[in-house]
Amino acid sequence: MKTAVFLDRDGTLIEDVGYLHRLDQMALFPWTIDSVRALNHAGLPVVVITNQSGIARGMFNDAFVEETHRHLSARLAAGGARVDAYYYCPHHPAGKIEAYTRQCDCRKPAPGMVERAARDLGLDPSRSFVVGDTWLDVGVARAVGARGILVRTGGGAFHEGRGSKEISADAVVDNLAAAASWILTRMKSEV
Numbered sequence: 001m002k003t004a005v006f007l008d009r010d011g012t013l014i015e016d017v018g019y020l021h022r023l024d025q026m027a028l029f030p031w032t033i034d035s036v037r038a039l040n041h042a043g044l045p046v047v048v049i050t051n052q053s054g055i056a057r058g059m060f061n062d063a064f065v066e067e068t069h070r071h072l073s074a075r076l077a078a079g080g081a082r083v084d085a086y087y088y089c090p091h092h093p094a095g096k097i098e099a100y101t102r103q104c105d106c107r108k109p110a111p112g113m114v115e116r117a118a119r120d121l122g123l124d125p126s127r128s129f130v131v132g133d134t135w136l137d138v139g140v141a142r143a144v145g146a147r148g149i150l151v152r153t154g155g156g157a158f159h160e161g162r163g164s165k166e167i168s169a170d171a172v173v174d175n176l177a178a179a180a181s182w183i184l185t186r187m188k189s190e191v
């Protein structure tokens with residue numbers, strides 16, 4: 001059972017443009033490739049977990065999300081970095097597309113995507129880390145007993161200011177690079 005890093009996509013790995021629906025909107029942060037590669041080199045599986053309710057809302061489809069992930073992986077691979085697996089939630093309770101309009105167990109902060117990844121890849125969520133730019137991401141960490149890190153990119157700085165009475169992050173850091181450093185420091189001290 002391996003320790004892994006679960007990464008949010010929009011606002012964490014790439015710029016949050018609000019319902020990304022064209023490939024030319026995909027913009028990596030300048031530190032994204034180096035940060036993912038550092039996690040790869042530490043032997044930590046890197047798993048993307050992303051809410052994509054734009055599918056339920058009829059704004060784009062599964063094929064587009066999968067194509068986006070192939071493009072992201074290609075950009076990462078060009079810099080020697082790798083995402084081991086992608087999981088996305090296409091649902092929303094107030095969607096338009098009937099097949100995806102429901103309460104589900106995978107829309108963050110529900111733990112469904114982490115639980116599926118844990119089963120598929122043999123991961124131990126309780127020893128793992130979740131990084132994201134909203135309290136939904138930190139909420140997933142809480143739901144599975146992982147460490148939760150809020151980044152200030154995307155909506156993070158806004159959400160940091162709003163706080164959350166029920167949830168607190170294990171760390172609030174500027175960006176994914178700082179989150180990767182925080183994780184790698186933790187890993188060393190736990191060996």
Ligand SMILES: [Mg+2]
Pocket residue numbers: 008009010011012016132133134154
């Ligand atoms: Mg996000």
Ligand SMILES: [Zn+2]
Pocket residue numbers: 089090091104105106107
């Ligand atoms: Zn879902």
